[in-house]
Amino acid sequence: MGKPTVGIFGLTGCAGDQLAILNCEDQLLDLVAFIDIRDFLMGSSGNDTGCALDVALVEGAVLTERDAEMLRAIRRRSGLLVALGTCAVWGGVAALDRDADRARLLEEIYGETGHGYDSMAARALHEVVKVDLRITGCPIEKDQFLAAIAGLLNGDLPVYPEYAVCTECKMRENNCLLIERGEVCCGPLTVAGCNARCPELRIACIGCRGPLGDGNPNSMLEMLEKKGIGRRQVEDKLRTFAPIGAGQ
């Protein structure tokens, strides 16, 4: 059997998950020995844009009709479609206010020229096509990406944490920013996998990996309200990277 064929694609976003792949400096040349990257616009000008792919890795959110068409075309030619990063999995920062009046925003920002722009509220990939695997993170963590590739090469899907950043933070024996300093730390409601990167630096978690499936936001809102932090501020922070109700 030949090497599995892979495509790496970006919809609207910051290209951070493709960059995270290119940042695997110690593994990159090994990686291309095991997989056959056929279509990777950011990395190559010699792409096969129509071939069947065993795996498509797709980052970014769907913000334009062009994005949606590109994503459907990728889905049609791919065996497995992997959503790469928080924008692809949840919608990301562009989805932080999906109810905003886009026509008004476009006009404010671009004037009359903005009227003709192809622009819609950000959607996660699974809101447009079937997604087979979700690797979250803003950006993705390299070890989780490499584990996914190793798993897929062996006919398996990787298993990711289903617990909170809080758990990782406790394992690192950090002082609690939420309880001890009254900071709006999203750790209790955010899915782990970053090894509590921010609280380890004494910075409150901003939830960039997206929400935990069975988190309890009401409990956190009540606790912070007792400390004098308003509901609105906490809710704003909690929906920065994932709109409420997305991803379920």
Add this chain to the structure above:
Amino acid sequence: MSTIVIDHLARVEGHGGITVELEGDAVSNVRFDVFEGARLLEGLVRGRRYDEIAPIVSRICSICSPAHCLTSLKATENALGVQVSPQTDLLRELLLRGESIQSHALHLFFLAVPDYLDRPSAIAVAAEHPAAVMLGLRLKRLGNLIQETIGGRAIHPVNAVPGGFGRVPSADQLIAIRSALIEAIPDAEAMLDLIASLPDAGFCHTPTAYAALYSPDSDRYYAGDQLMIVSNGDRATVPAADYRSLTNEQPVAHSHAKHSTFNGNPFMVGSLARLTVNPSRITEGSATASGRLKLSIPSDNPMDNNKAQAVELVNDLGLALDMVERLIHDGVKDEGCVPVTPRAGTGVGITEAPRGLLVHSYTYDDQGCVVSADVITPTAMNAASLEQHLRKTVEQSAERDEATLKKKLQMIARAYDPCISCSVHLIRR
């Protein structure tokens, strides 16, 4: 009429294309098309608190995320009257050096060099020249080591916040960076040899205006509040607060990136502009590097931006080593962040991102929440200049076949190192 269309530019960050319309051999129209979706982040940060802004706007672009983060902090701190410590300034400068090393290594080895060797990608280059690609990977990794150590993450730094840093680097971490920088000295030499060995790419010549952060006595990406534009030998400075007189942006229908002009003329930002605006940046080491690459300043050839990046890479490595030595010698204090008290006000931050001048400006209300935001990115500033150089490329080409023209057009576009996610910025007029 005939048309040359590059409908999806490869080996650049983001989604863009090029359209050139010809009447016979004469160019009637040139467009750098941007079809990256508009994320409208400027509108979306409105009402958010001062400490939430940098992490949101850093998501404009991954490669330039430290520059977006720090430019945002600089603007916010100016608006709120926060003065950070000299140690914070130095660590921020070091973070931007790490960013520049990573970004220039990525651009030179993975995006630009394959064209000169007639290969589609660095992976294809690696089949014949594995050492060259491994060299690029080592330099890239070193930039990322600095970004991870100072910023807490290579992409979208988490450790830089209003007033300072969450946790400052330990002595051991700084010593590890120093060792890596010393080990990279031969790599910098090998990089210059490689870039010097590439075939000449002098197919587009035209006088060009350049703009950059002006730092008269030192080499800075972070500190400074003066812009300078150099055009036909004339130099004009603009205070950061008056940045709009430089950028004077206009929305255009074919792109979500607004176009910038100064007195109606396009200007270029980036490595070549920095070397042109700040001759004091030409240190002994970079003068030697420029000589080896046959780079003369001022240049009328946009392809020289690739050489200028190589010169800067040598400079960045040397300056990063100086900064790390200084931090190790003086000792890094765990000084905590300067406290921030919300107040109403407007602040502008300007820095040099790897691709050039970056401007953020925010107005805050008395609760410390954003009333309006304005972000002007290097790729947006470069768009008008790029279109001018694309036009000249076609006009000056003796070969008229479409394949050759397309290749030249793409090489020019890549020399600008466009960051198309960045270009879709979000200005409130």
